[in-house]
Amino acid sequence: xxxxxxxxxxxxxxxxxxxxxxxxxxxxxxxxxxxxxxxxxxxxxxxxxxxxxxxxxxxxxxxxxxxxxxxxxxxxxxxxxxxxxxxxxxxxxxxxxxxxxxxxxxxxxxxxxxxxxxxxxxxxxxxxxxxxxxxxxxxxxxxxxxxxxxxxxxxxx
Amino acid sequence: xxxxxxxxxxxxxxxxxxxxxxxxxxxxxxxxxxxxxxxxxxxxxxxxxxxxxxxxxxxxxxxxxxxxxxxxxxxxxxxxxxxxxxxxxxxxxxxxxxxxxxxxxxxxxxxxxxxxxxxxxxxxxxxxxxxxxxxxxxxxxxxxxxxxxxxxxxxxxxxxxxxxxxxxxxxxxxxxxxxxxxxxxxxxxxxxxxxxxxxxxxxxxxxxxxxxxxxxxxxxxxxxxxxxxxxxxxxxxxxxxxxxxxxxxxxxxxxxxxxxxxxxxxxxxxxxxxxxxxxxxxxxxxxxxxxxxxxxxxxxxxxxxxxxxxxxxxxxxxxxxxxxxxxxxxxxxxxxxxxxxxxxxxxxxxxxxxxxxxxxxxxxxxxxxxxxxxxxxxxxxxxxxxxxxxxxxxxxxxxxxxxxxxxxxxxxxxxxxxxxxxxxxxxxxxxxxxxxxxxxxxxxxxxxxxxxxxxxxxxxxxxxxxxxxxxxxxxxxxxxxxxxxxxxxxxxxxxxxx
Amino acid sequence: xxxxxxxxxxxxxxxxxxxxxxxxxxxxxxxxxxxxxxxxxxxxxxxxxxxxxxxxxxxxxxxxxxxxxxxxxxxxxxxxxxxxxxxxxxxxxxxxxxxxxxxxxxxxxxxxxxxxxxxxxxxxxxxxxxxxxxxxxxxxxxxxxxxxxxxxxxxxxxxxxxxxxxxxxxxxxxxxxxxxxxxxxxxxxxxxxxxxxxxxxxxxxxxxxxxxxxxxxxxxxxxxxxxxxxxxxxxxxxxxxxxxxxxxxxxxxxxxxxxxxxxxxxxxxxxxxxxxxxxxxxxxxxxxxxxxxxxxxxxxxxxxxxxxxxxxxxxxxxxxxxxxxx
Numbered sequence: 001x002x003x004x005x006x007x008x009x010x011x012x013x014x015x016x017x018x019x020x021x022x023x024x025x026x027x028x029x030x031x032x033x034x035x036x037x038x039x040x041x042x043x044x045x046x047x048x049x050x051x052x053x054x055x056x057x058x059x060x061x062x063x064x065x066x067x068x069x070x071x072x073x074x075x076x077x078x079x080x081x082x083x084x085x086x087x088x089x090x091x092x093x094x095x096x097x098x099x100x101x102x103x104x105x106x107x108x109x110x111x112x113x114x115x116x117x118x119x120x121x122x123x124x125x126x127x128x129x130x131x132x133x134x135x136x137x138x139x140x141x142x143x144x145x146x147x148x149x150x151x152x153x154x155x156x157x
Numbered sequence: 158x159x160x161x162x163x164x165x166x167x168x169x170x171x172x173x174x175x176x177x178x179x180x181x182x183x184x185x186x187x188x189x190x191x192x193x194x195x196x197x198x199x200x201x202x203x204x205x206x207x208x209x210x211x212x213x214x215x216x217x218x219x220x221x222x223x224x225x226x227x228x229x230x231x232x233x234x235x236x237x238x239x240x241x242x243x244x245x246x247x248x249x250x251x252x253x254x255x256x257x258x259x260x261x262x263x264x265x266x267x268x269x270x271x272x273x274x275x276x277x278x279x280x281x282x283x284x285x286x287x288x289x290x291x292x293x294x295x296x297x298x299x300x301x302x303x304x305x306x307x308x309x310x311x312x313x314x315x316x317x318x319x320x321x322x323x324x325x326x327x328x329x330x331x332x333x334x335x336x337x338x339x340x341x342x343x344x345x346x347x348x349x350x351x352x353x354x355x356x357x358x359x360x361x362x363x364x365x366x367x368x369x370x371x372x373x374x375x376x377x378x379x380x381x382x383x384x385x386x387x388x389x390x391x392x393x394x395x396x397x398x399x400x401x402x403x404x405x406x407x408x409x410x411x412x413x414x415x416x417x418x419x420x421x422x423x424x425x426x427x428x429x430x431x432x433x434x435x436x437x438x439x440x441x442x443x444x445x446x447x448x449x450x451x452x453x454x455x456x457x458x459x460x461x462x463x464x465x466x467x468x469x470x471x472x473x474x475x476x477x478x479x480x481x482x483x484x485x486x487x488x489x490x491x492x493x494x495x496x497x498x499x500x501x502x503x504x505x506x507x508x509x510x511x512x513x514x515x516x517x518x519x520x521x522x523x524x525x526x527x528x529x530x531x532x533x534x535x536x537x538x539x540x541x542x543x544x545x546x547x548x549x550x551x552x553x554x555x556x557x558x559x560x561x562x563x564x565x566x567x568x569x570x571x572x573x574x575x576x577x578x579x580x581x582x583x584x585x586x587x588x589x590x591x592x593x594x595x596x597x598x599x600x601x602x603x604x605x606x607x608x609x610x611x612x613x614x615x616x617x618x619x620x621x622x623x624x625x626x627x628x629x630x631x632x633x634x635x636x637x638x639x640x641x642x643x644x645x646x647x648x649x650x651x652x653x654x655x
Numbered sequence: 656x657x658x659x660x661x662x663x664x665x666x667x668x669x670x671x672x673x674x675x676x677x678x679x680x681x682x683x684x685x686x687x688x689x690x691x692x693x694x695x696x697x698x699x700x701x702x703x704x705x706x707x708x709x710x711x712x713x714x715x716x717x718x719x720x721x722x723x724x725x726x727x728x729x730x731x732x733x734x735x736x737x738x739x740x741x742x743x744x745x746x747x748x749x750x751x752x753x754x755x756x757x758x759x760x761x762x763x764x765x766x767x768x769x770x771x772x773x774x775x776x777x778x779x780x781x782x783x784x785x786x787x788x789x790x791x792x793x794x795x796x797x798x799x800x801x802x803x804x805x806x807x808x809x810x811x812x813x814x815x816x817x818x819x820x821x822x823x824x825x826x827x828x829x830x831x832x833x834x835x836x837x838x839x840x841x842x843x844x845x846x847x848x849x850x851x852x853x854x855x856x857x858x859x860x861x862x863x864x865x866x867x868x869x870x871x872x873x874x875x876x877x878x879x880x881x882x883x884x885x886x887x888x889x890x891x892x893x894x895x896x897x898x899x900x901x902x903x904x905x906x907x908x909x910x911x912x913x914x915x916x917x918x919x920x921x922x923x924x925x926x927x928x929x930x931x932x933x934x935x936x937x938x939x940x941x942x943x944x945x946x947x948x949x950x951x952x953x954x955x956x957x958x959x960x961x962x963x964x965x966x967x968x969x970x971x972x973x974x975x976x977x978x979x980x981x
Contacts, residue, residue, distance in 0.1 A: 001378075001584055008585065012325065019332070019347075026344055034610050036342040039603045043332045050325045057321070083377045086370070086552065090573045093556055094566045106556075110549050117545035131550050135557055143193065143201060144722045145561040146691050156688055200698035200725070204711040207939075294876070297857030298841070338729045340815040340842045343761060345729070352736045352764070356728020423851055477854070478870025479847050483698070486847075489870075490704040493947045500873035563733075564724045608841045612810050612857055623856075 002069040006058025012051030019044035082116050089113060101150020102140070106132040164512030167212045168520060176213040177220045177517070181524055184221035185532045188228030189240045191365050192558015195225035195427075196483040203487065211495035211510055216517035218491065222484055223521045226427055226463055227271040227529050231536045234263045236551065238369040243463040245364055245593055246315075246431040253451030260540065261533070265394030266401060266453045267460040268529040270409060274461030275522035277413030278420065278468035283515040287501055290476035293421045298608035299620055301424065303629035305602035308429060310636050311436035312591040315448075322587045329578075330595020333358050334603070341607040353567040360596055362559035362568040363575045367589050369555045370576025373548050375583075394533055405457040408438060416462030420469020424601065426482030427466035432594055434462030468518055475499055475511070685745045685923050689720040693741075693749035695734020697727045700845070701867075701949065702911055705778060706750045708943050709913065712934040717926075730754065730815060732764050739770040743916040745923035748774070751914045753819050756967035760974045761817055762981030768963035772919035775931055776912040776954040776962055778944065781884030782823035783865035783894065785877050787853055795881040795901035798860065799831050806837035813849035813863040816842045817979045820849070822970065823862040823883055823907045825977040827897065830905035835977040853877060864909060865891050866948040883907050890948050910952070910966065912959055928955055 023037040023044070058065070089109045097105040110128035115121065139145040149156045167173070180202070187198040198221050206214035229241030233248035234255055254263035281289070309327065316323035336347045337357025348354035402409065412434045419430040438458035439448045448455055470481025471488070478499035480486035492499055497510055504511055539547070559568035579589045613619025621627045692713075694706040703725060710721040726734035731754040738749030751771060759767045784795050792798045802809060813820035821842075825835035838860065843849040846863035853861045854876045861868070861877075865888060871877040872891075881900040882888055897903050913931055915923070934940055935953055944951050954962050974980040 001581065003585060005585075008325075022347070026346065027342070034341075034607060034615070036339045036344045036346055038607075040332070040335050040346065043328055043335065046328045047325065047332070050321060050328065053321055054325070079378065083374065086374055086377060087573055087577065089552065090370075090556065090569055094569050094573075097566065106553055110553055113549035113552070114546065117549065119545055127546060127550075131553060135553060139557050139561065143187070143197075143561070145557065146564055146722055146724055147557070147560070153688075196698060200703070200707075203704075203707050204723075207708070207711060294851060294854045295856075297852050297855035299857070300855075338732070338763070340844060343730060343763075343815055343817040345763065352729065352733055355730075355763070356733040359728075424848065477874055477876065479851050486700070487698055487703075490701075490947070494704075494943060496946060498873065499870045501875075502873055563726055563728070565726065565737075604842070604844070608812075608843070608852075608857075611839050611841050614807075614839075 002065075004058045004062065004065050004067045005054045006062070007067065009051045009053070009055030009058055012047050012054065016044040016048035016051060019047075085113065085116055097150070098148050099150050101152045102136055102147040103132050103152055104150065106135065160508045160512055161516075163509040164516050167509065167513040168216065168516045173213045173216055173517075176209070176217050177521065177524065180217040180220040181224045181521070181528050184224030185228045185528060187221070188225030189231045189532070189536065190558060191232055191238045191240050191369055191555060192361060192561055194241050194361065195222045195229075195243070196487070197561070198222070198225050199484050199487045203491065206491055207494070211497055212513045212517070214491060214495060215488070215514050216521070218484075218488060219514070219517045220521040220524070222467055223271075223275055223464060223518075223525055224528065226467060227268060227525055228532060230267040230271070230460065231264065231532060234267065235260060235536060235539055236369075237372055238551065238555075239364065242360060242364060242428040242597075243426075243431050243466075245368070245428065246435045246590075247455055247459045248368060249590065250435075250449060250452065250455050253449065254453070254456075255540075257451045259451065260537065261394045262397070262453065263451075263456060264533045264536075265398055266456050268394070268526070268533065269398055269402065270412070270457050270460035271464040271529070272522050272525050273409055274413045274416055275464035275468065275525065276519065277410070277461070278417045278465030279515060279518040279522060281417045281465075282468040282471055282518065283512075286472045287476055287504065289421050289472050293423065293473050293481075294477060294479070295625055296422055297623070297626075298605040298612065299623055299626035300629055301422075301601065302605040302609055302620065303626060303633050304422070304425065305598050305605060306633045307629070307636070308433060308594070308598045309602065310633065311432050312594045314436040314440050315432070315594075316588045316591050318586055318588055322585075323591050326582065326587045326589060327591035327595045330592035330597075331599045331602070332595075333363065333575075333592070334596050334599025340604055341611075353565065356563065357600075358571055358575075358596065359562050359568060361562045362571040363596055364593060365555050365559050366572035366575035367579035367593060369551060370572055371579040371583060371589075373552050374576065374580045376544060376548050394530060401453055401457070405454055408454060408457040409461050411437065412458035412461030413465040415458075416465030417469040419462075420466030420481055421472045423473050423479045423481050426470055426484070427463040428597060430466035430469075431459040431463040432597070435459040464522070471514075475503065475514075476501055685920075685926060686717050686719040688746065689722055690717070690745070691741075691747045692721050692723045693734055693738050693747065694723055694725050695727065695731045695738070695749065695752065695754075696725070698725050701947070702750055702752055704947065705911060705944070705949065708940060709750070709777070709931075709934060712937060712940055713930060716930040716933055730758060730763065730818070732758050732766075735766055736764060738914065739766050739916055741916045743772065743918040743920070745915065745919055745927065748913060748915045748927075750911055752911050753909045753966065753970075756963065756970045757817070757819065757822070757974065760971050760980040768960070768967050770917050771914040772917055772924065773956055773959035773963065774913040774915065774924065774927055775935070775956065776910060776952055776959045777931075777935055778912075778949050779908040779910040779952045780864040780866050780950045781882050781888070781906065781908040782820060782862050783868065783879045783883065784827070784881045784897070784900075785850070785853065785861045785863065785865075785868045785872075785879050786859065787856065788876050788878055790859070790878070792880065794895075795897055795903070798880065799833070799901050799903075802828065802833055802837055803831075806834065807839065809838050809859040810841050810857075811838045811860040811862060812841040812843050812852050812858040813846055813861040814843060816840060817974075818842075819907070819909050820846065820862045820864075822973055822977070822979070824860065825979070826907055826973045827862070827883065827903060827905045829973065829976050830903045831901070850877065865894060866950075869948055888950070890945075908950075910962070912954075912963075914959075924956065931955075 023040045026037040028035045107128045114124035140147045187193045229244035233239040233244040234251035237252035239245040239248040251263045312327045415434045416430040438455045470485045473479045474485035559572040692710045696702040710723040714721040726737045741747035811824045828835045846867040849861045852858045879894045881897040883897045
C-alpha cells in the first residue's frame with residue numbers, strides 16, 4: 001500500500017494542528033513557568049514543517065507517483081481477508097481473552113490463522129492446541145505471567 | 158590477593174556453579190522471547206534469591222542478565238524481532254545478514270562480541286568502580302539533556318533513505334513518548350480519560366508491534382511466499398571469526414568503552430548503549446554505505462556495547478546505591494537484603510563479597526561462549542520451520558509478550574496500533590528505527606529539559622553553566638552544525654579555486 | 656467439515672467450561688487457587704520489594720501461590736485502579752501506598768481510600784530533609800532561615816511534581832509560614848534520581864525518606880538534617896526530628912499497606928488478616944524490613960482504615976494549601 005507523499009504531508013499537518021490546539025488545554029504548572037504543553041507543541045511544530053515539505057514534494061512528483069497504489073495483494077480478495085485477519089485476531093484476543101481464557105482464545109486464533117495460511121485441518125488443530133498449551137505452561141507456570149483462565153477457571157491447574 | 162582467592166573460592170563451589178548454570182539457561186530462554194526482558198527475568202529471580210546466600214544470589218542475577226542480553230540477538234537476527242530492547246538497534250542489520258544466508262556468521266559475531274564486551278565492562282567495573290562512580294555522580298539534568306540530544310543525533314546517523322522521512326519518524330516517536338502523565342506537572346496528556354493511557358506507551362509492546370507485527374503483516378501481504386533462504390552452514394559459528402575480529406578490533410574496544418560509559422550513567426542502560434555504539438560505528442566506518450545491508454561491523458560495536466553496559470550499570474549501584482539501569486534497581490534491593498548495603502564502605506567491609514561478584518561476572522561472560530553456542534545451534538532450527546506455521550506462532554508469542562509487560566491487554570492494543578503504523582511507514586519509505594529511538598529518548602529529553610529550565614529559572618545559558626555540560630553541549634552542537642558549515646566552506650573554496 | 660470441527664470444538668469447550676464453573680461455585684474455602692498481588696509501582700522499587708517478600712511469605716502461610724504482578728505508570732493511578740476494580744473475591748489483592756490519599760485530590764482519578772477493603776498497614780517511612788554534605792546548613796532551622804531570606808533561590812527535588820516528597824517540602828514551608836513556591840520543585844523520577852541531582856549540585860534539598868538516602872549518607876555525599884516524624888529513627892539516632900531541629904510540627908510519612916478491592920467477604924478477611932499478621936511477625940519479614948531500613952508499623956483493618964482517612968484528610972488540606980489540589 002503506497003501513498004503519495006502529499007497525502008502523508010496533509011495527514012501530518014492536520015495531526016500537528018490538532019495536537020497544538022489540544023495542548024492549549026493543558027494547565028500551567030504551579031510555581032513553574034514552563035508547562036506540559038511545551039514539548040508537544042514543539043514536536044507538533046516540527047511535524048507540521050515536515051508535513052508541509054512532504055506535501056510540496058508529493059505535489060511536485062504527482063505526475064510520477066500516483067496518489068494511491070494498493071499493491072497486488074489488495075486486489076486479491078483472498079489476500080485482503082488474510083491481511084485483515086491479523087489485526088482482527090489481536091482485537092479478538094483483546095476483547096475476549098479475559099472471558100474465554102487464554103487457552104481457548106489462543107487455540108482459536110492459531111487455528112484460524114493456520115487454516116488461512118493453508119495448513120491442513122488436523123495439523124492446524126494439533127499445532128494450535130499444542131502451541132497454546134506450551135505457551136501457557138511456560139508463561140503462566142514458570143514465568144508467573146497471570147494469563148487469564150476464563151471459562152476454564154474451575155479446572156485451572 | 159588473598160581477598161581475590163577467597164572470592165574465587167566463594168564462587169567456585171558446586172552449589173554456586175549449579176545455580177549459575179540454571180540461571181544461564183533461564184536467561185537464554187527469557188532473552189530470546191520478545192517481550193520478556195532481562196529486567197523481568199531479574200524480578201522473577203528475586204523470590205528465589207531470598208533463600209540463597211549473597212554470592213549465589215548475586216551470581217544468579219549476573220548470569221541471567223548477561224545471557225538474556227545476548228539471547229535477545231537471536232530472534233532479532235533470525236526473525237527481525239529483537240528479544241530484548243538492547244538488541245533493537247541492530248536487529249535490522251543482523252536480519253539482513255540472515256537474508257543473505259549468513260545467520261550463523263551474524264550470531265557468531267554477536268556472541269563473541271557480547272563475551273568480549275562483557276569482559277571489558279567487568280574489567281572496568283572491577284578496577285575503577287569507585288573512581289568512575291565519582292564521575293557519574295557529577296551528572297545533573299543539564300548533562301543528561303545534552304546526552305539525550307547526542308542520542309537523538311544517532312537517529313540521523315542510523316536512518317537510511319530520505320532525511321525528511323527520517324525526521325518525521327523521529328518526531329512520531331518523540332510524540333508517542335509524551336503520552337501519559339508528565340512528571341513535570343503531573344498532568345495527563347493525550348490520555349482521553351483512559352487510566353491505562355496515563356501510564357504512557359510502554360516501550361516494549363511498542364517495539365514488538367513495530368518489529369514483529371509489521372513483519373507478520375508484511376508476510377501476509379507479500380504476493381508470493383518468501384523464498385526460504387538456504388542458510389550456509391558454516392558448521393562452527395566461531396570459524397572464520399578470527400579475521401572479522403582482527404579487522405574490527407578497534408570497534409570491539411570502542412563498543413565496550415561506549416557501553417561501559419553509558420552503563421555507568423544512571424538512567425541510561427544497555428539499550429541506549431547499543432544505539433549509540435551502532436551510530437558511532439557507522440559514522441566512523443570506512444564503508445558506511447554497507448550499513449543496513451548486512452554488514453558485521455555495526456554488530457561488533459553494538460553487540461559489545463550492550464553487554465559492557467550491563468556491568469557498567471553496577472558502578473553507581475554498588476558505590477552510591479543509585480541504580481545504573483532498571484536491572485540494578487532491583488539488584489540494590491537484593492544487596493540490602495543480603496546485608497551488602499551499597500556504599501563505598503562495602504569495598505572496605507566486605508571486599509571478598511564484592512570480588513566474588515566480579516568473579517561471577519567474569520565467569521558468567523565466559524560461560525556465555527559455550528552456552529550461547531548451543532543456543533544458536535538450537536535456534537537455527539526455527540528457520541527450518543515453514544513460514545506459514547511460524548508466523549501465527551510468532552504472533553501468539555508477541556501477544557503474550559506484550560501482555561506480560563504490565564499484565565494487561567492494553568499492551569496488545571499498543572502493539573497492534575504501532576504494528577499497523579510501522580507497516581504503513583515502512584511501505585512508504587519511512588524508516589522505523591528513529592521512531593523507536595524517539596520513544597526511548599523522548600522522556601529523558603523532556604524531563605531533563607524541564608528540570609533544567611526550572612533549576613536555571615528559565616535561563617537557557619544554564620545549559621552551559623557547568624563544565625561537563627559545557628563540553629557535552631559543544632560536542633552536540635558541533636555534531637549538528639559543523640558538517641553543514643564545513644560543506645558550505647568546501648563549496649566556497651571550490652568555487653574560489655575554479 | 657472444517658466448520659463442523661471448529662463448532663464442535665468450541666461448543667465442547669464452552670459446555671465443559673460452564674459445567675465446571677457451576678460445580679466450582681458450590682464448593683470453595685478461600686483460598687483454593689492462586690492469588691494475584693498487584694503492586695502499583697515498578698519492579699525494583701521499595702514497594703515492589705516489600706510486595707514480593709509478602710507474596711512469598713503469604714504463599715507459605717496460605718498454601719496457594721501468590722503471584723506478584725506489577726501494574727505501573729500514571730503516578731500509581733494505573734495499579735491502584737486495577738486493585739480497586741478487581742473482583743472482590745479475595746483472589747486479587749494489592750499493596751496500596753500513600754498516593755491513594757493524593758491522586759484524587761490532584762484530580763487524576765475518583766478512587767480514594769474508601770475504594771478498598773483494608774487488610775493491614777505494614778510500613779511507614781517519614782520524610783527527611785537532606786542536603787549535600789558540603790552544604791553550609793547544620794540544622795533544619797538554618798534551612799528555614801535561608802529560604803526565608805532568599806525566596807526562589809533554592810530548589811528541591813525527590814519525586815515528580817505533586818508527589819509525596821514534594822508535599823513534604825511544601826508542607827514544611829507552609830508550616831513555617833513561607834510560601835511553598837519559595838522553593839521551586841525540580842521533578843524527578845523518584846528518590847534516587849533526585850538524590851543524584853542533589854549530589855551533582857543541581858538542587859539544594861531533597862525531602863525523600865531518610866532510608867532512601869542511606870547509601871549516600873554512608874558514602875559521605877549527603878547529610879540528613881531532620882526527620883519529619885514523631886520520633887527519631889532507630890537506624891539514624893543522630894538525625895533529630897523536625898520539631899527538635901526547627902520547632903515545626905509538620906509530619907509526613909509514606910506508607911504501604913495490604914488491601915483488597917472494596918467489599919471483600921468476611922470469610923476472606925477472617926483468614927487473610929491473621930495470616931498476614933503471622934507474616935509480619937515472622938523473623939524473615941522483620942529481618943528483611945530492618946535490613947532495608949523500612950519502618951515497621953502494624954495497623955490491621957479498622958485501624959488501617961482510620962489511618963488512611965486521617966492521612967487522606969491531612970494530605971488534602973496541605974495539597975489545597977500549596978495549590979496542588981484541583
